Amino acid sequence: MRAIVFDFDGLIIDTETPWYEAFRQIYQEHGCELPLDQWLLCVGTTFSSFDPYEYLERLLKRELDRKRLQAIGERKHRELMEKQDIRPGVLDYLTSARESGLKIGLASSSSGSWVEPFLRKYGLYGYFDAIVTADHVAKVKPDPELYIKALDALGVSGDEAVAFEDSLNGLKAARAAGLHCVIVPNAITRHLEFDDYSMRLSSMSEMSLRQVLKRLKPA
Structure with missing residues (x-):
C-alpha cells in the first residue's frame, strides 16, 4: 500500500x-x-x-x-x-502512516469550512497530503468522485490505497473508486449492515495500522 x-x-x-x-x-x-x-x-x-x-x-x-x-x-x-474528542487510535494511525512513508489523504462530504477548523483544533491538519471536500466535487458520497480526486491528488491508484470509513455511503464511495476499505463504525453507524469491506474494526485502537496493512492484500 x-x-x-x-x-x-x-x-x-x-x-x-x-x-x-x-x-x-x-x-x-x-x-x-x-x-x-x-x-x-x-x-x-x-x-x-x-x-x-x-x-x-x-x-x-x-x-x-x-x-x-x-x-x-x-x-x-x-x-x-464540546464533549467530543478525536476517536481512539486516529493520531496513532496518522503518526504511523507518516513514519512509514505513506501518503495521507482525506475525503469528506462536508465543506472545507467545516472540516479544516476541527483538523487544526486537534493538531491534525499538517498530517494530510491532500484534503478533498464537498467544495471540490459535483457529487459527494456515495458517489466515488471524492475518492477519485483524492487518489489523483495523492498520485496513487485505488488498489494502492486504503480508505477508512464509518458509514455505508462512505464505503460505497470508496469501493466504487477501487480502494480497499476498512470500516470503523461509531455509536450511530454500528447499527448499519455493511458488506464488501476489507476489514471491520470497533476502533482504530483495536489494531495498529501496520497490522491492518499486513492483513490486507498488498498492492
Missing part, C-alpha cells in the same frame, strides 16, 4: 452522534421521535438522502420555521461537540 485516505465526520471525530442527538431532541420537543433508520440514510452524505426538517413537517402535517430549527440544531450540536 502507498496511501491511506480518511473520512472525517464520524471517523476522525464523531460529529454524527451529536447531530443525531441534537435532531432527536428537536423532534422530542415537538412530540415526535426521530427513527435512527431514517437518520442513517443521510450519514456520510447530505440531507438530500434524508431531510430531517421535511420529515418532521410530514409527521406534524404542517410547515415549520426551518431557519429557526436549523439555528436550534446547530446550537445543540455545538454544545454536544
Whole structure:
C-alpha cells in the first residue's frame, strides 16, 4: 500500500452522534421521535438522502420555521461537540502512516469550512497530503468522485490505497473508486449492515495500522 485516505465526520471525530442527538431532541420537543433508520440514510452524505426538517413537517402535517430549527440544531450540536474528542487510535494511525512513508489523504462530504477548523483544533491538519471536500466535487458520497480526486491528488491508484470509513455511503464511495476499505463504525453507524469491506474494526485502537496493512492484500 502507498496511501491511506480518511473520512472525517464520524471517523476522525464523531460529529454524527451529536447531530443525531441534537435532531432527536428537536423532534422530542415537538412530540415526535426521530427513527435512527431514517437518520442513517443521510450519514456520510447530505440531507438530500434524508431531510430531517421535511420529515418532521410530514409527521406534524404542517410547515415549520426551518431557519429557526436549523439555528436550534446547530446550537445543540455545538454544545454536544464540546464533549467530543478525536476517536481512539486516529493520531496513532496518522503518526504511523507518516513514519512509514505513506501518503495521507482525506475525503469528506462536508465543506472545507467545516472540516479544516476541527483538523487544526486537534493538531491534525499538517498530517494530510491532500484534503478533498464537498467544495471540490459535483457529487459527494456515495458517489466515488471524492475518492477519485483524492487518489489523483495523492498520485496513487485505488488498489494502492486504503480508505477508512464509518458509514455505508462512505464505503460505497470508496469501493466504487477501487480502494480497499476498512470500516470503523461509531455509536450511530454500528447499527448499519455493511458488506464488501476489507476489514471491520470497533476502533482504530483495536489494531495498529501496520497490522491492518499486513492483513490486507498488498498492492
